[in-house]
Amino acid sequence: MEQKTKINAEEGKQELTITREFDLPVELLFKAYEELELVEQWMGTRVLKLENKKHGSYQFETSHNGQVVFQANGTIHEFVPNQKITRTFEIENAPIGVQLEFLEFVKTTDDTSKLSIQIIYKSERHRAEQLKLPFANGLNMAHDKLQEIINKLK
Amino acid sequence: MNIRRDVFQAIADPTRRAVLLLVASQSMTAGAIASNFDTARPTVSKHLQILTECELLKQEQNGREIYYHLNAKKMKEVADFIEPFRKMWDDRFNKLETVMKNYKNK
Numbered sequence: 001m002e003q004k005t006k007i008n009a010e011e012g013k014q015e016l017t018i019t020r021e022f023d024l025p026v027e028l029l030f031k032a033y034e035e036l037e038l039v040e041q042w043m044g045t046r047v048l049k050l051e052n053k054k055h056g057s058y059q060f061e062t063s064h065n066g067q068v069v070f071q072a073n074g075t076i077h078e079f080v081p082n083q084k085i086t087r088t089f090e091i092e093n094a095p096i097g098v099q100l101e102f103l104e105f106v107k108t109t110d111d112t113s114k115l116s117i118q119i120i121y122k123s124e125r126h127r128a129e130q131l132k133l134p135f136a137n138g139l140n141m142a143h144d145k146l147q148e149i150i151n152k153l154k
Numbered sequence: 155m156n157i158r159r160d161v162f163q164a165i166a167d168p169t170r171r172a173v174l175l176l177v178a179s180q181s182m183t184a185g186a187i188a189s190n191f192d193t194a195r196p197t198v199s200k201h202l203q204i205l206t207e208c209e210l211l212k213q214e215q216n217g218r219e220i221y222y223h224l225n226a227k228k229m230k231e232v233a234d235f236i237e238p239f240r241k242m243w244d245d246r247f248n249k250l251e252t253v254m255k256n257y258k259n260k
Binding site for chain 2: 003004005006007009018020022023024028029031032038041042043044115128130131132133134
């Protein structure tokens with residue numbers, strides 16, 4: 001079975017590419033990035049601000065039990081409906097630094113589309129930090145789950 | 155979601171890690187791999203199937219025999235933590251697809 005989402009991170013480079021084919025027309029795929037409420041739903045975060053225009057900016061914030069656990073922001077450089085978004089992205093208080101993202105939306109058929117995101121980091125080391133993050137979060141989540149079960153046993 | 159294809163799940167098992175170490179030195183048939191373990195042959199076959207499904211092992215036909223060898227590229231991905239990152243995006247994009255399909259049908 002072919003993997004739907006692919007990551008290409010060549011050794012010795014400070015960039016990576018994420019590609020994904022969607023069972024959605026390109027217009028709907030783009031809308032998922034365009035509308036604040038929709039971004040909130042699939043990203044699983046609150047979107048405090050989303051200005052879809054050149055020199056616009058955006059802000060994400062996620063809270064868990066009343067505490068802010070994730071904050072991210074960026075600036076939009078290019079916004080071409082159904083074609084491309086060029087923007088910066090930064091997770092606050094993370095060692096990854098600012099990254100530059102080139103998002104390309106391509107129509108493959110009337111009902112399917114493809115998204116490719118090229119992400120450029122400050123250095124190869126910053127890219128490595130990015131890759132470690134979900135792994136670390138996954139471990140934390142497993143740990144939280146364990147804690148939850150233990151608390152129930154008490 | 156097929157849990158078996160999760161590489162991290164695959165390498166969490168000590169027998170499967172032992173299989174990977176064994177095959178790392180040379181390509182081997184299922185029989186030769188099984189002879190290194192006390193476990194029943196079907197159990198070893200199951201482990202080989204899981205490792206093949208998550209692409210840590212590759213099968214190669216050599217005459218009438220099937221040889222297993224290590225997929226170095228996939229092993230490197232595990233080492234580089236690419237898989238959890240990919241999985242995170244895959245989950246996110248699956249969600250996007252569901253959200254937008256519901257949106258369209260509204």
